[in-house]
Amino acid sequence: MRINDEGGKEIPLFKVFMPESVIGPLRETLFSGYIGEGPRVEEFERRLAPWFGNGNVLALNNATAGIQLALRLAGVKPGDEVISTPMTCVATNQPILAMGAKVVWADIDPWTGNIDPESVAKKISPKTKAVIAVHWGGYPCDLDELNSLAKRHGIKIIEDASHAFGAEYHLKPVGAHSDFVVASFQAVKEMTTVDGGALICKSGPDHERGRLLRWYGMDRKNRPADLRCEEDIKEYGYKFHMNDVAAAIGIEQLKYVSDNIGKHCANAERYNEAFGDLGTVRILRYKNDRISSCWLYTLLVKDRSGFIEDMNASGIAASKVHTRNDRYSIFKDSLVGLPGVDEFEAEHVCIPVGWWLTEDDIRRVIDTVIRYDHSMRQMA
Ligand SMILES: Cc1ncc(COP(=O)(O)O)c(C=O)c1O
Numbered sequence: 100m101r102i103n104d105e106g107g108k109e110i111p112l113f114k115v116f117m118p119e120s121v122i123g124p125l126r127e128t129l130f131s132g133y134i135g136e137g138p139r140v141e142e143f144e145r146r147l148a149p150w151f152g153n154g155n156v157l158a159l160n161n162a163t164a165g166i167q168l169a170l171r172l173a174g175v176k177p178g179d180e181v182i183s184t185p186m187t188c189v190a191t192n193q194p195i196l197a198m199g200a201k202v203v204w205a206d207i208d209p210w211t212g213n214i215d216p217e218s219v220a221k222k223i224s225p226k227t228k229a230v231i232a233v234h235w236g237g238y239p240c241d242l243d244e245l246n247s248l249a250k251r252h253g254i255k256i257i258e259d260a261s262h263a264f265g266a267e268y269h270l271k272p273v274g275a276h277s278d279f280v281v282a283s284f285q286a287v288k289e290m291t292t293v294d295g296g297a298l299i300c301k302s303g304p305d306h307e308r309g310r311l312l313r314w315y316g317m318d319r320k321n322r323p324a325d326l327r328c329e330e331d332i333k334e335y336g337y338k339f340h341m342n343d344v345a346a347a348i349g350i351e352q353l354k355y356v357s358d359n360i361g362k363h364c365a366n367a368e369r370y371n372e373a374f375g376d377l378g379t380v381r382i383l384r385y386k387n388d389r390i391s392s393c394w395l396y397t398l399l400v401k402d403r404s405g406f407i408e409d410m411n412a413s414g415i416a417a418s419k420v421h422t423r424n425d426r427y428s429i430f431k432d433s434l435v436g437l438p439g440v441d442e443f444e445a446e447h448v449c450i451p452v453g454w455w456l457t458e459d460d461i462r463r464v465i466d467t468v469i470r471y472d473h474s475m476r477q478m479a
Pocket of ligand 1: 161162164233259283284285296
């Protein structure tokens with residue numbers, strides 16, 4: 100992106116949060132003689148449990164792996180169908196192909212970016228095994244509607260909560276509602292372990308089976324002291340576990356994450372107040388029965404490229420962040436008409452909202468957006 104000609108500094112869309120205090124536990128872990136999956140992973144999982152309102156937490160190497168593991172636990176087999184949204188990172192949908200299943204696209208609500216339960220209902224067939232719901236920007240999907248559909252049809256809900264660490268739906272954390280919930284601790288998320296993720300399972304048996312499948316189908320807990328792998332393997336697994344180095348970072352990060360999410364959401368509130376009545380720039384429509392993690396702040400702007408140019412000229416990053424997945428060749432067999440996606444995809448753009456914004460930054464973002472809106476209205 101360009102920097103303001105008048106010498107303004109760049110305001111990035113994302114920034115890695117890494118506190119100095121991580122160095123102590125990290126050094127201790129690195130030189131402890133044990134850096135694989137061990138006591139720190141267990142501690143991290145215990146500390147994550149309240150964040151998800153659920154103790155069945157499996158720390159993993161990333162969220163993409165978490166989605167594949169969830170699909171496996173949901174019983175998705177080659178030839179099955181999985182209903183999903185194209186309005187997300189490709190990491191949500193590639194695991195469906197990895198399982199040999201077919202992606203069936205559902206439409207989204209163009210005012211939130213989230214999957215529309217009514218569209219999901221129309222896409223359910225005898226081959227449907229699961230639905231993946233992505234909480235765009237951290238704003239939770241209609242989980243009650245999705246879960247009642249799933250119950251009625253005997254299918255599983257997998258929440259891709261990669262944007263939504265710390266979000267709440269109907270007074271309970273995201274993590275406490277569906278069969279499977281996947282979190283991402285990738286570099287620029289509000290909660291990072293450099294790379295990392297978690298799978299949260301509603302049922303104890305899924306959690307126990309997931310624990311085995313994340314490491315070759317073997318039980319690390321019952322390994323003999325001489326590390327022989329003589330126990331039988333009853334089903335194949337993966338190498339999806341988190342290591343103690345990542346977990347040590349995660350444990351430290353958890354001390355700051357609540358504060359950081361609070362800053363994201365306070366900034367989002369400032370924007371909602373400032374942009375609520377503009378003409379050519381529209382804010383998303385959120386219900387107040389749920390709380391977003393505010394990882395992204397998304398606007399709808401007709402002339403998106405002109406808007407991005409204007410923002411960049413003022414030293415402010417702006418981006419679509421994710422592009423619709425249904426147009427990638429790998430998904431060509433799933434192509435269908437999706438008017439809600441067309442509408443959202445034509446106009447959505449994300450602006451900086453994170454903990455790193457200073458008061459000056461927030462004012463500059465607000466002034467630039469308002470100036471853009473006024474100039475567009477004058478031209479109309
Ligand atoms: C919606 C969504 N799902 C999944 C992922 C993949 O996460 P990870 O990098 O932890 O595999 C991302 C990453 O940004 C994401 O935004």
